Amino acid sequence: MKKGFFHVVSPTEFKGLLKRFPALAAAEAGLLEATGRTLAADVAAHEDLPMVNRSCMDGYALSARDAFGATEGNPAYLECTEHLPIDRIPDTPLAPGHCVGIVTGGTLPEGADAVVMVEHTQELGAGTIEIRKSVAPAENVMLRGEDARAGHTALPAGTLLRPQEIGLLAALGYARVPIHARPRVGIISTGDELVPVESVPAPGQIRDVNSHALGALVLGAGAEVTLYGLVADDEDSLCAAVERAVAENDVVFLSGGSSVGVRDLTQTAIERLPDSEILAHGVAVSPGKPTILARVGNKAVWGLPGQVTSAQVVMLVFGLPFLRHLAGDAEAFGDARKNLRSATLARNIASKQGREDYVRVRMEHREDGSLAAVPVLGKSGLLRTMLRADGLIRIPADTEGLFEGQTVDVWLLT
Amino acid sequence: MKKGFFHVVSPTEFKGLLKRFPALAAAEAGLLEATGRTLAADVAAHEDLPMVNRSCMDGYALSARDAFGATEGNPAYLECTEHLPIDRIPDTPLAPGHCVGIVTGGTLPEGADAVVMVEHTQELGAGTIEIRKSVAPAENVMLRGEDARAGHTALPAGTLLRPQEIGLLAALGYARVPIHARPRVGIISTGDELVPVESVPAPGQIRDVNSHALGALVLGAGAEVTLYGLVADDEDSLCAAVERAVAENDVVFLSGGSSVGVRDLTQTAIERLPDSEILAHGVAVSPGKPTILARVGNKAVWGLPGQVTSAQVVMLVFGLPFLRHLAGDAEAFGDARKNLRSATLARNIASKQGREDYVRVRMEHREDGSLAAVPVLGKSGLLRTMLRADGLIRIPADTEGLFEGQTVDVWLLT
Structure with a gap:
């Protein structure tokens, strides 16, 4: 791709690019x-699972035929030959008219096909058991092979x-x-105004938020994370840092560089690496448009926006599903892994067509018992919109906005 | 409590007992x-956060007053004194009629109260900037203290x-x-019919499932887990194992013992320990009624049902919220941490009054785009009902059942 060329892709195209990276090795x-x-x-x-027919109940194992029609008023009477402990298997098949005492999990003798619960029986002494309820064949029995069959894929x-x-x-x-192996993720922060969390910022400086917030997101998705700390906004430093992080990880996220100059720098630094390719230079979502996706060898290198909110939203919407995809999850990009909750939108939200919007919302319990989704407004450079948000609402690219009172799916951030 | 006394509590009472255990130390x-x-x-x-007024955009910092009423057709013209790099703070206050070039994140000079985006300006040379859009005070500016105020609780x-x-x-x-510290959880499996996962079961034996399934649940809730393996079904062995596990952990889960005899054994073994108390011997839920809750010193000891499904449901409904409660989460027992999804029930489900039921369901996408919750029937001793389930539906104790076509909240198990 030509240097400086600004190739903005749709969210669907972006996910398509991500899916091309194969799952990690076993x-x-x-x-x-x-x-x-x-x-x-x-x-x-x-082997079959269960390996044998096992009882689901404490009671008596019998042939259902022998208790056919039994009721409280018209019980059946069976001869109990023994009480089987849970780890004993029966020596001999059950004879007609006989039963054996059995506990939950115990193995049924040959000739028995059902279990009557102890609550529906009475010991009459001298080995005679009164059966006060009929049972169907296989009743209260876990049948051999019900959970898995020998030789089949479980x-x-x-x-x-x-x-x-x-x-x-x-x-x-x-x-x-x-x-599939757990993805190893390297995070690099760039920005000449940034200082480490342990430092006291001089005027004009701020502490590095993104390394930690993004690292926390990555950990929450079950990946391993290495923070490479702060790298100066110059091509040589950036190039060396990316090269090292690519060698040591499966994925590299660079954060910082939301201004045009730094974005170009990120792109140039990546392009200097052997076998590298910029796959997308921007994705049509808000917040998060200035996102770079590149390939270095067979590894993905991301340039995330520097704005804290934008970086977190891009990570939630694309980054974490990508990590799950690398970990072999076929549902990684779908809704199945999201905590979605229905709510009533508390206010109109306008949205630009051609761009997928992610709006931060608070959840409020209304007096009528319903849940309301209240948009959290504020500048995306601030931390507070994400702090005050319980979740995100997605506004599709082909929609001009959502209306107050409309039912929406809120993607809860917990 | 008297030995053998069967004290079944309601789910609400059970949660009340759990909440009495304090959160773990800091x-x-x-x-x-x-x-x-x-x-x-x-x-x-x-300190205030942001520490200073910072720009949200690349553009020009100015006094909003100086661009009042500016439009494309009627622009304002300001004198640009310098372009501030992101880590430079302005030396002098901004004079009326002046502006400074500023990048996203840059510090506004004294005298500037807004930023006009670079897209709405034009450099005319000789330091003159054409401003084609008016801005309100504070527009495109992150104000000092908007995220946090010095001296206040953040x-x-x-x-x-x-x-x-x-x-x-x-x-x-x-x-x-x-x-709050991460809870340390010890898991003990009992059951004379059980053998370790590495063994080939003899007739009448089965491999220990609960240690691993319950351990996996505990890990997923962010706690630490130690598996103590299999303990024989006798009072001395059980008592020694519980004593050791209590000493080494914050919580102990015993699994196995769904049959009455083993349940009594568990209770007796716990009661032999110093400063012990059985708090509940049964909870009115299905599956999971034969659950024991005890206190040994200030630690909780649970006797879970031996049936795999029952043990997993009790762990999901009570055990994991309890672990989150110990970890200091005030919302531990609420719905906020659950992944709930609305669906249409595909079939009537009957339920006994006075008992809270948890029904396993599969989620199915219907042709009309709706989600259907299809009950998964089967014996609770089998693994397959939980394997085939995407989630659980809760049927409250005061309800006799749910009807086909009704909208239900499915608690997704992901």
């Missing part, structure tokens, strides 16, 4: 470490491992599983 | 480590530190902040 991890990560390969069941590649999937993997005997 | 942490944690003390601003104790709050703390010069 790595093996223990079960707890794998929580919240994405499977990098199919996982097969080597969880396909690309599955997000929630606690319940971790439980299934444990049940199948997988102590370690193949997952 | 600890100091670096900014990134503090992300997602709760402030343990008020944090004051030691963030009160109890604030959840999202990335935007981390940014504010950085801006105020706090590299380390006081936060």
Whole structure:
């Protein structure tokens, strides 16, 4: 791309560029470490799960046929041969007219196909059990193979491992599983007016906010983060910093440089690196238009706007989904991972066509029990609009605005 | 409480018992480590933020009075004395009829009260700038103290530190902040039928699922977890394991023991410890009724149901909010931290009055663009109902059920 050429893409095109970067390589991890990560390969069941027919209840295992039609007024009477402890399997098949005492999780004997709950029975002594309720075949029984079948895929590649999937993997005997690696993210702040958080700013200086706010966002998305601190606004320093950060990470975010001069500097510094390419120099969203996306080798390098609000919104809308995409999440760019809540818009909001707008809103509980979304107005260089916001409303590019009283989806920032 | 006495409390009473445990002590942490944690003390601003009036735009700083009424057709003409780099502060106050070039973030000179964007100006040479648009006082300016005022509390104790709050703390010069400690959680699995995940189960045995699924849930809530593995179903072993786990953690979860005998065993083992008290022996929710809550010293010990689904639901509904409560989050038990999504119920669901029900549901996108919540039926001893569920629907205790077509809030499990 020609130097200085200002190539602004649509949000859809921008996501398309991001999706071209492949998911990170597979790595093996223990079960707890794998929580919240994405499977990098199919996982097969080597055995049926449950391995046998197991009881869901404390009670008596029997053949449903033997208690057919049993009621309180017309009970069935069965011979109880033994009470099975949970870890004992039955020695012999169950004979007709017989039952065995069973606990939750216990293995059903051959010949038994149902369990009647202990509450619906009465021990009459001498091994006779009164059954006061009929049961259907398979009632109160977890059937062999209901959770997984031997030789079949239990969880396909690309599955997000929630606690319940971790439980299934444990049940199948997988102590370690193949997952996509956690993205390593480097963050560089530029801006000659910036000083580190530990410093007292001289007149004209301010402390570096973006390194920390963006680092916190990255951590929240489950990636690893390295802060490279402040780099001077000159081409050589910037170029060297990016080169190092690219070598040590999977993704690099540069923040600062919302003014045209610094934006050009960022672009030039990236272009000096071998095998580099500017993919987008601006994206049609507000806040966040002056966002640069580049490729250095097979790694993404972002130039984020310097304004704190703009940088955070671009990170939320594109950056964090991209990190989840690199971590193998097929739903990364969709709404499935967002905490969306319906609310009534408290005020008209105007919006420019051709640009996707993200409006900060506060949530207010109204007396009628409804939720109202109240736009938080203010300058995007200030921290307060994001501080006071409970969430964001997206106004699509083809819309001129939203109306008071309209139902909107608020993307909650928690 | 008398041994064997079965004290079932309502969900509200249960939460009341949990709220009596105080938040964990304060600890100091670096900014990134503090992300997602709760402030343990008020944090004051030691200086105004911004420290000075700063420009939101690239353009010219001026007195709004000097550009009053300026338009394209009737521009104002001002004398530009200098172009201020971002880290330079003006030496002298701005004289009437003058302006200075300024970049985004730059400091306004005394005498300037607004910034006109560079797009609405024209350099005419010899230091003369044509101003083609009037500006209001404070327009395009971040005013001193708009984000925080010196001597005032910038963030009160109890604030959840999202990335935007981390940014504010950085801006105020706090590299380390006081936060409530991260809860340390010990998990013990009991059940004579259980074997570790690495083992091949003999007939009648199954692998330990709950340690891993519950551990994954705890990690996802930002707490630290230690798995104590499997403990035999006898009072001495159980008592020793609980004693050790209580000493090493802030909270202990025992899983296993959904059958009455093991439940009694858990209770007895806890009661043998010094300064112990059973607070609840059952809670009116389904699944999850056979849940024990105890106090050992000032620490909570939970006896979770052994059924995998029940254990996970109790952890989601009560356990994880409790961990967030210990971490100082005042909203821990509310809906604010839940990912709730509206959907149309696809089927009637019956429910017993006097019991709060949590029904697993799948989310389905319908052709008309709406979201449907489809109940996932199945035995709670199986893993599959939680595996197939995208979320939970809560049916309040005073309701006999929900109807097909009704709008429900689905609590998404992501």
